[in-house]
Amino acid sequence: MNSIISLSALGVLVLFLGILKKKTWLLPVILVGLLASLVMTLAHWNLNRNLFHNMLIIDNTGVAFSSVMIFSTFLIFMFAAQYYSKVTRPLDDIYAIMIFALVGAVLMSYYGNLIMLFIGIETLSIALYVLAGSHKEAIISNEATLKYFLLGSFLSGFLLFGIALLYGSSGSFDLYAIHSYVAGHIQQGLPPMFRAGLFLLIIGLSFKIAIAPFHFWAPDVYEGTPTLLTAFMATVVKTASIIAMYRFFSITFFGIHGIWEMTIAILAAITIVIGNLTGIYQPNLKRMLAYSSISHSGYMMLAMVAFSSNTANALLFYAISYSIATIAAFAILILVREARGNDYFGSFNGIAGNNRLVAFTLAVAMLSLTGIPPLAGFIGKYFLFSAAIEQGWLWLVLIAIAGSAISAGYYFKPIIAMYFREDQGTILQASPAFRANIILLTLLTLLLGIFPFLLSNLLK
Amino acid sequence: MLALLLILFPLLAAVGLFFVREEKWVRNLALAVALVESGISVAALTQYFLYCHCLLLFRFEWLAEYGISLKFGMDGFSMLLTLLTTFLIPVIIYSSFSLKIEKPASFYGLVILMQAGLIGVYTAFDGIMFYIFWELTLIPAYFIAGYWGGKDRIRITFKFFAYTFTGSLLMLAAIIYMYFLTPLPHSFDHIWLYAASLNPKEQMWVFLAFFIAFAIKVPIFPFHTWQPDTYSTAPYPGSMLLGGLMSKMGLFGMIRWMIPITFSVINRSGVLAMILPVAGIVYASLIALGQDDLKRLVAYSSIAHLGLVAAGAMALNAQAMQGAMVQMVSHGVNITGLFILIQYIESRTNTTSIARLGGIALKAPGMAVFFMIILLGSIGLPLTNGFVGEFLILLGLFRYNAVIAAVSGLTIIFSAVYMLWMFQRVMLGNTNETTENISDLNLKEMIPLIAIVIIVLWIGIFPGMFMHLAENGVGQIIGVVK
Numbered sequence: 001m002n003s004i005i006s007l008s009a010l011g012v013l014v015l016f017l018g019i020l021k022k023k024t025w026l027l028p029v030i031l032v033g034l035l036a037s038l039v040m041t042l043a044h045w046n047l048n049r050n051l052f053h054n055m056l057i058i059d060n061t062g063v064a065f066s067s068v069m070i071f072s073t074f075l076i077f078m079f080a081a082q083y084y085s086k087v088t089r090p091l092d093d094i095y096a097i098m099i100f101a102l103v104g105a106v107l108m109s110y111y112g113n114l115i116m117l118f119i120g121i122e123t124l125s126i127a128l129y130v131l132a133g134s135h136k137e138a139i140i141s142n143e144a145t146l147k148y149f150l151l152g153s154f155l156s157g158f159l160l161f162g163i164a165l166l167y168g169s170s171g172s173f174d175l176y177a178i179h180s181y182v183a184g185h186i187q188q189g190l191p192p193m194f195r196a197g198l199f200l201l202i203i204g205l206s207f208k209i210a211i212a213p214f215h216f217w218a219p220d221v222y223e224g225t226p227t228l229l230t231a232f233m234a235t236v237v238k239t240a241s242i243i244a245m246y247r248f249f250s251i252t253f254f255g256i257h258g259i260w261e262m263t264i265a266i267l268a269a270i271t272i273v274i275g276n277l278t279g280i281y282q283p284n285l286k287r288m289l290a291y292s293s294i295s296h297s298g299y300m301m302l303a304m305v306a307f308s309s310n311t312a313n314a315l316l317f318y319a320i321s322y323s324i325a326t327i328a329a330f331a332i333l334i335l336v337r338e339a340r341g342n343d344y345f346g347s348f349n350g351i352a353g354n355n356r357l358v359a360f361t362l363a364v365a366m367l368s369l370t371g372i373p374p375l376a377g378f379i380g381k382y383f384l385f386s387a388a389i390e391q392g393w394l395w396l397v398l399i400a401i402a403g404s405a406i407s408a409g410y411y412f413k414p415i416i417a418m419y420f421r422e423d424q425g426t427i428l429q430a431s432p433a434f435r436a437n438i439i440l441l442t443l444l445t446l447l448l449g450i451f452p453f454l455l456s457n458l459l460k
Numbered sequence: 461m462l463a464l465l466l467i468l469f470p471l472l473a474a475v476g477l478f479f480v481r482e483e484k485w486v487r488n489l490a491l492a493v494a495l496v497e498s499g500i501s502v503a504a505l506t507q508y509f510l511y512c513h514c515l516l517l518f519r520f521e522w523l524a525e526y527g528i529s530l531k532f533g534m535d536g537f538s539m540l541l542t543l544l545t546t547f548l549i550p551v552i553i554y555s556s557f558s559l560k561i562e563k564p565a566s567f568y569g570l571v572i573l574m575q576a577g578l579i580g581v582y583t584a585f586d587g588i589m590f591y592i593f594w595e596l597t598l599i600p601a602y603f604i605a606g607y608w609g610g611k612d613r614i615r616i617t618f619k620f621f622a623y624t625f626t627g628s629l630l631m632l633a634a635i636i637y638m639y640f641l642t643p644l645p646h647s648f649d650h651i652w653l654y655a656a657s658l659n660p661k662e663q664m665w666v667f668l669a670f671f672i673a674f675a676i677k678v679p680i681f682p683f684h685t686w687q688p689d690t691y692s693t694a695p696y697p698g699s700m701l702l703g704g705l706m707s708k709m710g711l712f713g714m715i716r717w718m719i720p721i722t723f724s725v726i727n728r729s730g731v732l733a734m735i736l737p738v739a740g741i742v743y744a745s746l747i748a749l750g751q752d753d754l755k756r757l758v759a760y761s762s763i764a765h766l767g768l769v770a771a772g773a774m775a776l777n778a779q780a781m782q783g784a785m786v787q788m789v790s791h792g793v794n795i796t797g798l799f800i801l802i803q804y805i806e807s808r809t810n811t812t813s814i815a816r817l818g819g820i821a822l823k824a825p826g827m828a829v830f831f832m833i834i835l836l837g838s839i840g841l842p843l844t845n846g847f848v849g850e851f852l853i854l855l856g857l858f859r860y861n862a863v864i865a866a867v868s869g870l871t872i873i874f875s876a877v878y879m880l881w882m883f884q885r886v887m888l889g890n891t892n893e894t895t896e897n898i899s900d901l902n903l904k905e906m907i908p909l910i911a912i913v914i915i916v917l918w919i920g921i922f923p924g925m926f927m928h929l930a931e932n933g934v935g936q937i938i939g940v941v942k
Contacts, residue, residue, distance in 0.1 A: 372595055373592040382632075385632075386639075390640055397633060401630070401632070405626040405629050408621065408622055416614055419606070420614050453522060456523055
């Protein structure tokens with residue numbers, strides 16, 4: 001609750017600062033404000049309260065995931081100065097909308113009622129539709145926002161229809177009430193209205209997460225959106241959607257097994273295969289990262305079918321390691337684009353010669369996403385695979401392993417370009433602040449990989 | 461404690477080496493690090509021999525709720541391979557001093573990092589630690605071959621990486637799968653994993669996953685296609701690391717992890733699995749006969765020799781296994797020696813093609829002498845290191861199945877044929893324009909070769925210490941199997 005209020009206030013404050021034309025104050029205020037919200041969120045650890053008649057449930061899972069999202073936004077804002085350094089138009093509205101989107105994301109991690117879920121998703125989505133088109137001069141940005149808006153609204157309709165059907169059959173929007181309904185009716189079989197509502201809900205959420213076969217919007221939208229905001233989409237929005245789906249299933253279907261598990265498992269398998277295979281054909285880093293995020297959604301779906309005492313923690317660890325590595329990759333993408341004009345893999349040639357730190361950071365990020373020890377990405381994958389095998393999903397884990405092996409095919413393209421090919425372009429200019437930021441990201445990835453016990457025992 | 465030190469010291473030293481700016485210092489610093497590491501391993505050896513014949517264990521709970529702990533130790537088998545690693549790395553580093561290596565800080569940093577990974581693999585007694593260090597060795601190997609390699613290295617090294625990575629992931633799946641079958645509370649500790657109760661079908665899957673992963677690493681036919689290209693495109697120190705040390709990881713994994721867990725499957729249908737390495741012996745030897753390139757010839761001979769070792773390991777009797785362990789050490793030493801000699805030949809004549817060489821012994825008799833000794837060691841002449849291992853393996857194999865032993869024994873004959881024929885064409889006969897002005901070895905070049913020849917003769921004439929270590933290692937494994 002603290003975080004929702006403080007973040008909204010921060011957003012409004014940013015807008016005011018914009019009105020007062022205090023441009024240089026914007027980023028410092030935002031960074032401090034985000035840190036303050038993070039602290040306030042963490043202050044709710046072990047609180048376990050229900051607010052507004054179960055509309056919001058402040059439990060440890062919600063606190064943990066909101067903290068991850070606030071921290072990811074903080075990391076992204078650290079690169080905003082570099083990204084928008086040449087932009088003269090006012091940025092306060094973009095920053096404020098990002099913060100409001102974050103509010104929606106936080107709602108999605110605390111919700112205990114389907115209406116709250118919808119409010120959170122819509123807050124997040126509408127803010128993102130605007131952000132996707134924030135680069136008004138670029139046709140590709142306009143295309144991205146149109147695609148996202150049209151498809152997103154349509155799929156939100158599915159989501160709402162699903163919620164309505166679930167309400168119609170169970171009599172309540174509250175997740176716990178739906179859980180008792182399911183527990184009571186699972187023996188004689190859930191009525192068709194409930195099942196229809198459930199699948200519509202899954203479809204709506206799958207669109208948001210970008211699970212195949214509902215992922216077709218993601219590569220184009222990710223490519224068209226301004227890069228810093230794509231980083232936001234790939235990390236915060238992804239985390240929010242995943243925790244939304246996880247929360248729904250872990251509360252309503254707690255301890256109950258049924259056919260949705262196989263449905264989700266098949267969706268996950270298709271996502272992993274399509275995401276990884278198509279990723280190999282991408283010619284530039286931005287689209288490759290879009291497909292990488294689709295594949296990682298697939299891996300994270302393993303958590304939806306494999307409930308055990310460790311699953312929430314596994315998902316948390318995975319979300320953190322994925323977000324850090326992706327943000328690092330996007331930061332370096334921004335740098336290379338600025339210096340060399342585009343992010344086709346050829347632009348990465350020879351970076352390791354003159355910019356050892358930049359090359360090393362991108363290499364660590366790519367290796368972490370592939371899942372090579374001793375990096376955080378390996379530990380995240382290990383936790384998820386372990387939980388899935390324990391619950392008997394060996395075939396799914398084998399597909400995930402095959403996907404990881406295939407993913408090396410595209411994650412290594414930037415590494416090969418940077419280290420093994422000859423230099424051809426301008427030397428990248430990385431400011432000391434930028435360097436400090438990427439050192440932080442690399443250190444976090446290494447630290448979590450070598451000392452995973454720091455974060456491995458938080459959620460039970 | 462010593463086991464942990466053996467891993468941590470090169471790990472930290474490698475990180476340090478990456479940041480050294482002065483190019484002149486880096487080489488000597490790397491050599492110093494490697495020699496200190498050798499010293500530590502000798503200290504471990506002395507403690508083992510003088511104080512206890514125990515495991516020298518170190519244990520630390522890393523992720524308690526997931527059953528993973530940092531468990532490192534050394535029995536005789538681990539000790540053998542660790543000593544091989546800490547002996548060969550300084551030799552490899554010293555032999556690289558005659559090469560022109562750009563960015564030496566990164567290069568030697570990667571070599572020492574690889575050493576840390578290798579020793580981690582050999583001393584890990586926890587399943588996930590084994591996996592983590594196994595993967596860790598892949599990164600330096602990939603970068604060494606990819607950056608400092610020769611023609612077409614990007615495609616070849618990527619094939620190497622992708623192939624090996626896929627195998628390791630299969631192994632990870634098998635390890636995690638077995639974890640859930642260990643007695644409660646689940647753990648990745650090797651004793652728990654050995655005690656996991658698997659029904660025959662589960663054992664078969666685990667065996668397949670492990671076997672494929674290790675077969676790719678060694679390599680065993682038909683998973684060997686990455687190897688000849690990678691060995692020839694890698695820089696010489698890289699080929700020595702790959703052929704001398706990394707290939708042993710696969711065999712080590714077989715003996716330490718695969719056999720004690722899946723021995724009933726191997727008992728029942730092991731002959732089928734053994735056909736692959738034995739087929740590899742014949743296949744690779746025949747191809748080696750037809751090779752013109754020296755590096756590729758050595759690569760194929762490695763497939764043949766290690767095929768014999770793999771067959772010996774899977775025979776599940778004490779003699780063959782003991783022979784396999786000693787042969788691993790011998791093969792590592794011999795192949796490193798061969799690559800060093802090929803490096804010297806190429807640096808003088810700019811070619812590794814047998815057709816263009818000839819009569820080197822006339823101008824460089826010293827080189828010829830060293831070449832002959834190491835070659836005979838590779839073939840397995842009595843009084844050289846190769847004989848001890850191969851003889852024991854064949855003895856054990858004969859008890860297992862006479863036909864397999866007979867076919868495997870062909871490796872000795874075949875290797876004599878292609879090696880001696882190669883020696884005749886390269887060293888003997890008359891010189892031609894390429895080899896007219898070859899200079900003999902100078903003192904600096906001789907030092908690594910002297911070290912290798914000492915080991916060749918030591919294991920060949922006084923194998924006692926090595927056999928003792930291997931015996932201890934075998935005792936640990938066979939105890940579980942029986």
